Amino acid sequence: MSEVILPGSGAGRRLLANTGFLLGALIVGAVLIVAILAPWISPHDPFAIDLTRRLVPPVFMEGGTPLNLLGTDQLGRDYLSRLIYGARISMVIGISTVIVSGLIGTTIGVLGGFYGGRVDDAVMFAITARLSIPVVLVALAVAGLMGTSFLLVILILGLLLWDRFAVVARSTTMQLRNLDYVSAAWCAGSSHSSVLLKEILPNIATHLAVVATLEMALAILLEAALSFLGLGVPAPLPSWGLMISEAKEYMFFTPWVILVPGIALFVLVLGVNLLGDALRDMLGTDLNR
Amino acid sequence: MSALLEVQGLRVTFGGTAAVRGASLTVNKGETHCLVGESGCGKSVTSLAIMALLAKGGRREADVLSFAGQDIRGLNERQMSRLRGDRMAMIFQEPMTSLNPAYTVGSQMTEVLRRHRGASRVQAVDRAAELLGRVGITAPGLRLGQFPHQLSGGLRQRVMIAMALMCDPELLIADEPTTALDVTVQAQILRLLAGIQKDLGLGILLITHDLGVVARIADRVSVMYAGEVVESAPTAALFADPQHPYTRGLLACVPVPGKVKRGDPLGSIPGVVPRIPPGFRGCAFRDRCAYAHAECAGTIPRRGAGAGHEVLCTLPPGYASRVAA
Amino acid sequence: MLRFLLRRLAVALLVALTVLTLSFLLTRLSGDLAISIAGPNATQEDVDIIRRAYGLNRPLTQQYLDWLVRAVQGDFGDSFFFKDRVAKLIASRLPITMTLGLVGLAIALVVSLPLGIIAAVRENSWVDRSVMMVALIGQAMPSFWLGLILMVVLGLNLGWLPISGTGGWEYYVMPGIVLAFSAIPSLMRLTRSGMIEALSSDYIRTARAKGLSRLSILVKHGFRNAAIPVVSIAAVQLGFMLGGSIVIESVFAMHGVGYLAWESIGKNDFPVVQAVVLVLALLYIALTLLADMLNAVLDPRLRSA
Numbered sequence: 001m002s003e004v005i006l007p008g009s010g011a012g013r014r015l016l017a018n019t020g021f022l023l024g025a026l027i028v029g030a031v032l033i034v035a036i037l038a039p040w041i042s043p044h045d046p047f048a049i050d051l052t053r054r055l056v057p058p059v060f061m062e063g064g065t066p067l068n069l070l071g072t073d074q075l076g077r078d079y080l081s082r083l084i085y086g087a088r089i090s091m092v093i094g095i096s097t098v099i100v101s102g103l104i105g106t107t108i109g110v111l112g113g114f115y116g117g118r119v120d121d122a123v124m125f126a127i128t129a130r131l132s133i134p135v136v137l138v139a140l141a142v143a144g145l146m147g148t149s150f151l152l153v154i155l156i157l158g159l160l161l162w163d164r165f166a167v168v169a170r171s172t173t174m175q176l177r178n179l180d181y182v183s184a185a186w187c188a189g190s191s192h193s194s195v196l197l198k199e200i201l202p203n204i205a206t207h208l209a210v211v212a213t214l215e216m217a218l219a220i221l222l223e224a225a226l227s228f229l230g231l232g233v234p235a236p237l238p239s240w241g242l243m244i245s246e247a248k249e250y251m252f253f254t255p256w257v258i259l260v261p262g263i264a265l266f267v268l269v270l271g272v273n274l275l276g277d278a279l280r281d282m283l284g285t286d287l288n289r
Numbered sequence: 290m291s292a293l294l295e296v297q298g299l300r301v302t303f304g305g306t307a308a309v310r311g312a313s314l315t316v317n318k319g320e321t322h323c324l325v326g327e328s329g330c331g332k333s334v335t336s337l338a339i340m341a342l343l344a345k346g347g348r349r350e351a352d353v354l355s356f357a358g359q360d361i362r363g364l365n366e367r368q369m370s371r372l373r374g375d376r377m378a379m380i381f382q383e384p385m386t387s388l389n390p391a392y393t394v395g396s397q398m399t400e401v402l403r404r405h406r407g408a409s410r411v412q413a414v415d416r417a418a419e420l421l422g423r424v425g426i427t428a429p430g431l432r433l434g435q436f437p438h439q440l441s442g443g444l445r446q447r448v449m450i451a452m453a454l455m456c457d458p459e460l461l462i463a464d465e466p467t468t469a470l471d472v473t474v475q476a477q478i479l480r481l482l483a484g485i486q487k488d489l490g491l492g493i494l495l496i497t498h499d500l501g502v503v504a505r506i507a508d509r510v511s512v513m514y515a516g517e518v519v520e521s522a523p524t525a526a527l528f529a530d531p532q533h534p535y536t537r538g539l540l541a542c543v544p545v546p547g548k549v550k551r552g553d554p555l556g557s558i559p560g561v562v563p564r565i566p567p568g569f570r571g572c573a574f575r576d577r578c579a580y581a582h583a584e585c586a587g588t589i590p591r592r593g594a595g596a597g598h599e600v601l602c603t604l605p606p607g608y609a610s611r612v613a614a
Numbered sequence: 615m616l617r618f619l620l621r622r623l624a625v626a627l628l629v630a631l632t633v634l635t636l637s638f639l640l641t642r643l644s645g646d647l648a649i650s651i652a653g654p655n656a657t658q659e660d661v662d663i664i665r666r667a668y669g670l671n672r673p674l675t676q677q678y679l680d681w682l683v684r685a686v687q688g689d690f691g692d693s694f695f696f697k698d699r700v701a702k703l704i705a706s707r708l709p710i711t712m713t714l715g716l717v718g719l720a721i722a723l724v725v726s727l728p729l730g731i732i733a734a735v736r737e738n739s740w741v742d743r744s745v746m747m748v749a750l751i752g753q754a755m756p757s758f759w760l761g762l763i764l765m766v767v768l769g770l771n772l773g774w775l776p777i778s779g780t781g782g783w784e785y786y787v788m789p790g791i792v793l794a795f796s797a798i799p800s801l802m803r804l805t806r807s808g809m810i811e812a813l814s815s816d817y818i819r820t821a822r823a824k825g826l827s828r829l830s831i832l833v834k835h836g837f838r839n840a841a842i843p844v845v846s847i848a849a850v851q852l853g854f855m856l857g858g859s860i861v862i863e864s865v866f867a868m869h870g871v872g873y874l875a876w877e878s879i880g881k882n883d884f885p886v887v888q889a890v891v892l893v894l895a896l897l898y899i900a901l902t903l904l905a906d907m908l909n910a911v912l913d914p915r916l917r918s919a
Binding site: 125128129131132133134135136137138140141142144145217221224225228229231241244248251252255258259262265266267269270273274277 | 625628629632633636640641750751753754755756757758759762763765766770853856857858860861864872875876879880882884887888890891894895898899902
C-alpha cells in the first residue's frame with residue numbers, strides 16, 4: 001500500500017551520492033590547484049625541447065628515470081610538466097565556455113519562460129535550430145576557416161553549447177512564473193527586470209549549476225577532440241587532446257604516451273560529472289528526462 | 290459453511306514499522322466479507338499480503354493463511370502466480386491507473402485466460418466480450434478494441450471487474466473499488482458486485498472505509514484498527530450491537546435517517562490513528578478510548594459476544610452499550 | 615494528431631531553412647573566402663581571379679539566394695579540391711557514415727536496454743550501482759582516445775580487428791563500439807528510470823494480480839511503457855552520432871562524410887564543408903521528426919489525441 005513509506009530506502013543512494021560528491025570534489029579540486037600552481041610545481045619547462053632524450057618512459061616503467069616522472073614526449077619535453085600546464089588549458093576552457101554559454105542560454109531561456117507566447121516560440125525555435133547543428137563539425141569548420149587560437153575555441157564552444165542552459169532555464173522559469181510569491185511580487189508593483197533578477201534568477205540558480213557541470217565536462221571533452229583533430233588549441237600549447245594527437249604515431253610502440261594524457265582527461269571529466277550527478281541528486285531534479 | 294480464506298495472526302512489517310499486527314479474518318464460500326477501518330489502519334496492506342503482492346521491502350508472516358483448505362504461506366512467486374488471476378482475483382482502488390495504457394482492453398483481458406487456461410485467442414475474446422456484457426458494458430466488441438484512456442473511470446472499473454472474473458475465481462478481493470468514482474457510479478459498481486456475488490456464488494473480500502457500503506452488501510464485517518481486527522460480526526449484529534468502543538465511535542460518525550435528528554451533532558472519534566512502535570503491548574485504541582483503564586495496557590482477550598461475533602477488548606460484552614445508555 | 619504532425623513538419627522545414635542560411639553564413643562570415651582559397655602565397659591578382667571565378671564579387675544577398683535555390687535542388691556546386699560535384703561526393707560517402715551510425719546505435723541498444731532493465735529490477739543493489747558506474751564511465755570517456763586504445767588492444771595486441779580504414783563489416787566494429795559509447799549512458803539511464811517508474815505503477819501490480827509470468831510482467835507490461843521515451847531518444851542519439859562521426863571517422867580513417875568534411879576543412883574546400891554541415895543537420899531534423907512520429911505510433915494516448 002502506498003501510504004506506507006519505507007524507512008531506510010534511498011539511504012544507500014544518498015550515501016552513494018555523497019561519496020560521488022566527495023570523489024568529484026577531490027578530483028576537480030586537485031586539478032584546479034594543480035592548474036593554478038602550474039608554474040611553481042611543474043618540475044621542468046613544458047616547452048623545453050631536448051631531442052637527445054625523446055620518449056623516455058615514466059619512472060615506474062623499465063628505463064624510466066626520476067628526472068622525468070612521467071617520461072618525455074617525442075620532442076623530449078617533460079610529460080609531467082606538460083600535463084600540469086595542460087590542466088590549465090582544460091580548466092580555463094571548461095570554465096570560460098560555461099560562462100559564455102551560460103550567459104547566452106540563461107538569458108534566452110529565462111526570457112522565453114518568463115514572457116511566453118511569441119517570445120517563447122522564438123526561443124523554442126532557436127533551441128531546435130541550435131540542436132540540429134552538428135557541433136564538432138561546425139566548430140572544426142570555423143576553426144579551419146578562421147585559424148586556430150585559444151580564444152577562438154572558447155568563443156566557438158561558448159556560442160554552441162548554450163542549448164541545455166536555455167532548455168532548463170526556460171522550463172524552471174516557467175514553473176516559477178506561476179507560483180504565488182512571484183505573482184505577489186508582480187502585484188506589489190515590482191518591475192519586470194526586478195522580478196526576473198530578484199525572484200526568478202536566485203531560484204533557478206541551483207538547476208543552472210547542475211547544467212554548468214554537465215556543460216563544463218562537455219566543453220573539456222570537445223576542446224580535447226578539436227585539439228586532437230588539429231583545429232583546437234594550437235601547438236605547442238600542451239592541451240591534453242593535442243598531446244594525445246602528437247603521441248598517436250608512437251602509440252603502437254610505446255602505448256603509455258597516449259595513456260597518460262588520456263587518463264588525465266578521463267579522470268577530470270569523470271570528476272566534473274560526479275559533482276554534477278551528486279548536485280542533481282541533492283536537488284532531486286532529473287535533467288535526463 | 291466452509292472457510293474459503295482463513296487468516297490468523299497476519300503480521301506485515303516494512304523495515305521496522307508494523308503495518309499489520311496479527312490480524313485475523315475468515316471469508317466463507319459465497320459470502321461478502323467487508324473489512325472496514327480508517328485510512329492507514331492496514332486494511333489495504335492486509336489484502337495485498339493475502340495476495341502476496343506487497344511492495345518491495347514488505348515482510349509477511351502468519352499463523353494461518355489458507356485458501357480453499359490449502360496453506361499458501363510457503364508458496365513461491367511462481368506458484369502464487371498460478372493462483373492469482375485464476376482462483377483468487379483482485380481489483381484495485383485506482384481504475385484510472387490500474388490498466389496498462391499501452392494495450393487495448395481486449396488484449397489485457399484475454400491474456401488472463403490464455404495464461405491460466407491456455408485458451409485460444411478466439412475463445413479468450415469470446416469470454417472477454419461475454420463478461421463485458423455481464424458487467425453491464427454495452428457494445429463489448431467496440432470496447433475490446435479500445436485503450437484505457439478512451440474509457441471513463443466507471444467503465445474502467447467495470448473492465449477491471451470483468452477482467453478479474455475471466456477465470457471464474459472462487460475469491461475476489463476488492464480494495465476500495467468505488468473510492469475514486471462518482472457517487473452515482475459508486476452505487477452502480479456496488480450493485481454490480483452484489484449481483485455477481487449472488488449469481489456466481491464467489492466469496493468477496495471488500496475493503497472499504499464506507500459504512501454505508503457495508504450496510505448494503507456485506508454478510509459479515511471485520512473492523513480494523515491500527516493493524517488489528519478489533520471486532521468481527523455478522524452485519525446485522527454489528528450494526529445492532531457494536532461492542533468495541535472504536536466500532537461504536539465509527540458508527541456514530543454515520544448519519545442514519547430516522548435515528549439522527551436535525552441539529553444533533555454527528556459523532557467523532559478524538560485523535561488520529563497512532564503510529565505503533567515495535568514491541569507495543571495492549572490495546573492500540575486506549576489513548577482515544579473513553580473507557581480505557583489499567584488492564585488495557587496488558588494482553589487483550591478475544592471475547593465472544595453472540596453467534597459469530599468476536600471482539601478484541603477488555604470490557605465485558607455489552608458493557609459499552611450499557612454505559613452509553 | 616494530424617495537426618500536430620503538420621505543425622511539426624512546418625517547424626522542421628523552418629529549421630532546415632535556418633540551417634541552410636547558417637551554413638551559408640558560416641563560410642562567408644569567417645573571413646575573405648577568396649584569400650583563404652588562394653592560399654598564403656597568392657598575389658592580389660590571383661585573389662581577384664578566384665573572386666570572379668567563384669562569383670564572390672557579387673552582392674552577398676545574390677550569392678545567398680543563388681546558393682539557396684541550388685541547394686534546395688540538391689546542387690551544392692563543385693568541390694575545389696576533388697574537382698567533382700559536391701552532391702556526388704556526399705552521396706558516395708554517406709552510406710559509410712549511415713552504416714557506421716546504425717552499427718553504433720545497434721551496439722548501444724543491445725548494451726543499454728538489458729543493463730537498464732536489470733538495473734531497474736535490482737534497484738539500489740550492487741548490480742544497479744555497477745550499471746550506473748558504467749554510465750558514468752561512458753560519459754567521461756573521450757571517444758577519440760577510446761578509439762586509439764581499441765586500435766592498440768583489439769587491433770595490434772590481439773589482432774582481432776583491422777586497425778583502421780574502410781572496407782567490410784569488420785572495419786565497422788571498433789568505430790561502432792566507440793560511437794555506441796557516446797549513446798550508451800543516456801539510453802541506459804533513460805531505460806532504467808523509465809523501467810523503475812513503470813515497475814512501480816499500478817498496472818504492474820494489476821499484471822501481478824492477474825498471475826502473469828515474470829517475463830510478461832517485465833517485458834510486455836513494464837518495458838513496453840518504458841520504451842516509448844527510449845525509442846525517441848534513440849532516434850535523436852543517432853542524429854548526434856552522425857554529427858559526431860567526424861571525430862571517429864578521422865581516427866579510424868573511414869571515408870565517410872565526416873572524414874570528407876575533415877579533409878575539406880584542411881583544404882579550405884568550403885562548398886564541401888557547408889554541404890556536409892547541411893546534410894548532417896537535415897538528417898538530424900528528419901530523425902527528430904521520425905522520433906515524434908514513432909512516439910505517436912507507440913503511445914496510444916498520443917495517437918488519438
